[in-house]
Amino acid sequence: MTGTLLRIEGLTKAYPGVVANDDVSFDIAEKEIHALLGENGAGKSTLVKMIYGLVKPDSGTMTWRAEPFTPADPRAARAAGVGMVFQHFSLFNALNVAENVALGMENPPPMRDLAARIRDVSETYGLPLDPFRTVGDLSAGERQRVEIIRCLLQDPKLLIMDEPTSVLTPQEVEILFETLRKLRAEGTSILYISHKLEEIRALCDAATILRLGKNVGTCVPSDTTARDMAEMMVGGTLQTPTRTARDDGDVVLDVTGLSLKPANPFGTTLKNLHFTVRAGEILGLGGVAGNGQDELLAALSGEALTEKNAIKVRGESIGHLGPNARRARGILAAPEERLGHAAAPDMDLSENALLTGAIRKSLTSRGFVNWPAARDFADEIISAFDVRTPGHHVAARALSGGNLQKFVIGREILQDPDVLVVNQPTWGVDASAAADIRQALLDLAARGTAILCISQDLDELMEISDRFGALNEGRLSDIRPVSELSIEEVGLMMGGAHGMEVAHIHEEEQEAGA
Amino acid sequence: MIRLERRPQPSRLWSYLTPVIAVIVTMIAGGLLFAALGKNPVEAIRTIFWNPLFGEFAFYYRPQLLVKAAPLVLIAIGLSLGFRAGIWNIGAEGQYIVGALCGAGVGLAFHPTESVLIFPLMVIAGGLGGWAWAMIPGLLKVRFGTNEILVSLMLVYVAEQLLASMALGLMKNPEGHGFPGSRNLSDYASATSWIDQDIGLHWGMAAAFIAVILAYVLLNRHILGFNIRLSGEAPRAAKFSGVAPARLILFCLGTSGALAGLAGMFEVAGPSGQVSIDFNVGYGFTAIIVAFLGRLHPVGILLAGLLMALTYIGGEMAQSNLGLPAAAIQVFQGMLLFFLLALDVLTHFRIRLSARRTA
Numbered sequence: 001m002t003g004t005l006l007r008i009e010g011l012t013k014a015y016p017g018v019v020a021n022d023d024v025s026f027d028i029a030e031k032e033i034h035a036l037l038g039e040n041g042a043g044k045s046t047l048v049k050m051i052y053g054l055v056k057p058d059s060g061t062m063t064w065r066a067e068p069f070t071p072a073d074p075r076a077a078r079a080a081g082v083g084m085v086f087q088h089f090s091l092f093n094a095l096n097v098a099e100n101v102a103l104g105m106e107n108p109p110p111m112r113d114l115a116a117r118i119r120d121v122s123e124t125y126g127l128p129l130d131p132f133r134t135v136g137d138l139s140a141g142e143r144q145r146v147e148i149i150r151c152l153l154q155d156p157k158l159l160i161m162d163e164p165t166s167v168l169t170p171q172e173v174e175i176l177f178e179t180l181r182k183l184r185a186e187g188t189s190i191l192y193i194s195h196k197l198e199e200i201r202a203l204c205d206a207a208t209i210l211r212l213g214k215n216v217g218t219c220v221p222s223d224t225t226a227r228d229m230a231e232m233m234v235g236g237t238l239q240t241p242t243r244t245a246r247d248d249g250d251v252v253l254d255v256t257g258l259s260l261k262p263a264n265p266f267g268t269t270l271k272n273l274h275f276t277v278r279a280g281e282i283l284g285l286g287g288v289a290g291n292g293q294d295e296l297l298a299a300l301s302g303e304a305l306t307e308k309n310a311i312k313v314r315g316e317s318i319g320h321l322g323p324n325a326r327r328a329r330g331i332l333a334a335p336e337e338r339l340g341h342a343a344a345p346d347m348d349l350s351e352n353a354l355l356t357g358a359i360r361k362s363l364t365s366r367g368f369v370n371w372p373a374a375r376d377f378a379d380e381i382i383s384a385f386d387v388r389t390p391g392h393h394v395a396a397r398a399l400s401g402g403n404l405q406k407f408v409i410g411r412e413i414l415q416d417p418d419v420l421v422v423n424q425p426t427w428g429v430d431a432s433a434a435a436d437i438r439q440a441l442l443d444l445a446a447r448g449t450a451i452l453c454i455s456q457d458l459d460e461l462m463e464i465s466d467r468f469g470a471l472n473e474g475r476l477s478d479i480r481p482v483s484e485l486s487i488e489e490v491g492l493m494m495g496g497a498h499g500m501e502v503a504h505i506h507e508e509e510q511e512a513g514a
Numbered sequence: 515m516i517r518l519e520r521r522p523q524p525s526r527l528w529s530y531l532t533p534v535i536a537v538i539v540t541m542i543a544g545g546l547l548f549a550a551l552g553k554n555p556v557e558a559i560r561t562i563f564w565n566p567l568f569g570e571f572a573f574y575y576r577p578q579l580l581v582k583a584a585p586l587v588l589i590a591i592g593l594s595l596g597f598r599a600g601i602w603n604i605g606a607e608g609q610y611i612v613g614a615l616c617g618a619g620v621g622l623a624f625h626p627t628e629s630v631l632i633f634p635l636m637v638i639a640g641g642l643g644g645w646a647w648a649m650i651p652g653l654l655k656v657r658f659g660t661n662e663i664l665v666s667l668m669l670v671y672v673a674e675q676l677l678a679s680m681a682l683g684l685m686k687n688p689e690g691h692g693f694p695g696s697r698n699l700s701d702y703a704s705a706t707s708w709i710d711q712d713i714g715l716h717w718g719m720a721a722a723f724i725a726v727i728l729a730y731v732l733l734n735r736h737i738l739g740f741n742i743r744l745s746g747e748a749p750r751a752a753k754f755s756g757v758a759p760a761r762l763i764l765f766c767l768g769t770s771g772a773l774a775g776l777a778g779m780f781e782v783a784g785p786s787g788q789v790s791i792d793f794n795v796g797y798g799f800t801a802i803i804v805a806f807l808g809r810l811h812p813v814g815i816l817l818a819g820l821l822m823a824l825t826y827i828g829g830e831m832a833q834s835n836l837g838l839p840a841a842a843i844q845v846f847q848g849m850l851l852f853f854l855l856a857l858d859v860l861t862h863f864r865i866r867l868s869a870r871r872t873a
Contacts, residue, residue: 016519303753324756333754342754343751344751345748347744351740351744355751355754355755359756369740398522
């Protein structure tokens with residue numbers, strides 16, 4: 001490593017009511033993979049937006065190879081040699097790879113030349129990609145390659161990657177890391193944003209940790225334990241959820257041959273799922289986003305109706321029943337999308353408490369709403385789950401992600417479910433709220449509830465589930481006890497098509513035999 | 515530089531204040547418009563807003579106000595339920611016509627029998643007629659996914675043809691010397707909706723008040739009202755909560771149709787008196803404005819209906835007394851809606867003045 005590529009000194013950016021970055025300074029060296037670590041809301045996004053010219057700092061300076069660096073817009077930043085791969089892809093599904101790349105260029109070359117260059121770059125960096133495939137048909141990992149190649153064609157000196165592995169299987173992550181290491185060897189620096197500590201330890205040369213907009217420390221990740229980094233990130237000791245040993249209960253949720261066509265044309269078809277969840281057990285279902293998670297939740301919550309016998313709770317068939325009838329039978333759900341699905345953004349918390357609590361909490365009589373009871377229920381959730389809010393009159397969208405998630409999960413838990421289905425319970429939630437939510441799920445299971453936890457966070461599933469399965473293109477892998485699983489096996493279950501097919505055929509044979 | 519900043523939650527204060535400010539701003543802008551037309555703006559505004567209520571002939575205009583406001587409020591209350599749920603019944607005018615035809619049909623069929631049962635039967639028939647007309651877009655939407663806006667709107671023109679054919683054929687007054695139009699129901703004691711024609715009270719006004727109260731209770735105290743609001747604000751959350759969209763669509767369209775039908779029935783049996791070719795005067799469309807002017811809130815709609823009726827009556831006075839062109843009055847009414855919707859931004863955003871920053 002030679003010299004400094006980008007020096008950041010005293011960068012400050014305030015938004016009304018919040019200082020997103022407060023006097024942040026650090027250096028990114030040439031040929032370095034530099035991690036930017038911090039919880040949601042720590043100010044990582046604001047910082048990289050300033051480097052990429054999307055946001056102007058209130059004060060502070062940036063220096064690019066000893067020259068002052070003040071990009072007025074992303075075009076200026078790109079011209080200087082900054083490339084950025086966003087967490088959310090900006091690709092057109094109906095266009096092919098080359099067309100998508102051309103759309104992002106100032107002066108796109110003829111399509112044939114561009115395709116050749118795309119092939120060239122993709123082979124050089126181990127990112128196999130056919131320029132003429134339609135983006136809509138690509139997997140999340142392949143789409144990310146399109147974004148990366150789009151950046152690499154500009155020959156950047158600094159590549160910013162925002163949470164690149166959140167959509168990848170462990171195997172795809174390994175491929176991505178190889179590419180990034182190769183880029184580093186050829187002289188590109190990388191600013192790698194993540195909150196996944198093990199990845200940073202495996203990949204990065206240096207790490208800067210942000211907390212509440214401030215730089216709270218730098219470290220060499222390979223010499224620092226994940227726990228130490230986590231505690232710097234959170235600013236306190238981290239509670240690891242604890243679980244108590246328990247006996248196997250009876251089967252409460254029994255899903256047999258669940259198939260479902262998606263409601264929207266871009267959804268995933270569920271294909272013949274079989275699983276059971278016992279009382280007091282947490283079944284974790286992993287998988288990359290868009291492999292049937294939303295559809296499975298809808299099928300279990302009653303938003304999508306299925307064949308009557310496909311879903312049974314305590315032996316009673318409920319596949320044909322709507323959400324309220326299912327709630328009456330003790331099966332509750334908390335969807336992934338907090339605002340607009342689990343909660344109504346512009347309604348206050350007592351109205352949102354009524355949203356799912358009406359049946360089990362008897363908040364209505366002869367159709368008339370008992371508002372004092374609904375407010376009491378909201379207050380009960382707020383105090384039991386430490387939801388930080390001025391009161392039940394506050395609109396749901398005024399709550400932070402972590403607080404609203406605690407409210408949404410708490411609302412279901414306090415209704416004393418027999419079966420609880422959660423999708424991404426800690427998505428976009430700060431670490432302490434996430435720990436609280438996981439602990440609450442473990443406590444609920446200890447009281448005898450059967451819990452199905454759908455999540456894309458493998459660490460979370462390994463931490464709280466008893467058994468693990470993976471969703472892939474609407475199919476479910478074999479379900480195995482977590483204690484027997486290695487991370488490689490988990491990866492194969494999530495994405496390894498061969499393993500999946502074998503499991504699938506095996507399953508059908510069993511059925512045929514039965 | 516002026517910036518708009520999203521409020522964490524909609525301001526309650528501003529949602530009450532903006533209609534008042536909108537009326538004031540409309541008066542100012544309208545005054546400028548009238549001044550540009552060479553009229554005295556103060557006098558014009560006074561003629562529109564003050565004279566119908568407190569002027570020399572107010573004793574005549576005040577009941578007129580209720581006569582105009584009652585159908586507007588009744589229809590707008592029904593429409594507001596659907597609008598809150600994101601279900602857009604634009605065809606209230608058609609439901610109003612069909613309700614009037616059904617109600618009048620029952621009344622005319624019994625002519626000249628006198629019985630206290632006739633009027634209640636007409637009320638039921640009027641409501642059912644409007645309901646049935648609204649069920650057409652409702653069922654088509656639920657069954658085939660058609661757009662209720664288009665279907666309900668096009669059914670207005672069908673209803674108008676039906677009205678013309680009734681006025682010229684089936685319901686034509688046999689003693690009318692060949693003129694189009696039915697017998698005059700306001701002269702038929704058992705069938706008229708007038709309570710007292712001299713002071714200008716009819717049952718439609720009572721119905722409008724009852725509708726305001728029921729709608730308020732429904733929206734604020736009943737789970738069905740909660741589901742309506744939920745469906746409008748967060749359709750996915752509503753589905754998750756257990757609201758059956760099809761049932762809600764049929765309820766909202768049916769209720770708004772029934773109320774529009776009732777309004778038509780009260781009108782045909784009272785102020786209008788007979789089924790005639792030009793019976794409908796656009797209440798069904800104006801009620802859409804009234805519903806939004808009243809914030810889709812029952813009490814707001816009551817006030818907005820009265821305000822709208824005031825601009826109609828005051829506008830007519832301004833036309834005849836001051837010689838203002840009818841178009842100027844229509845522009846004035848349009849401005850009211852425009853300013854209301856434009857000022858709406860203040861409930862969701864706050865305005866910040868700030869110096870332009872340089873990096």
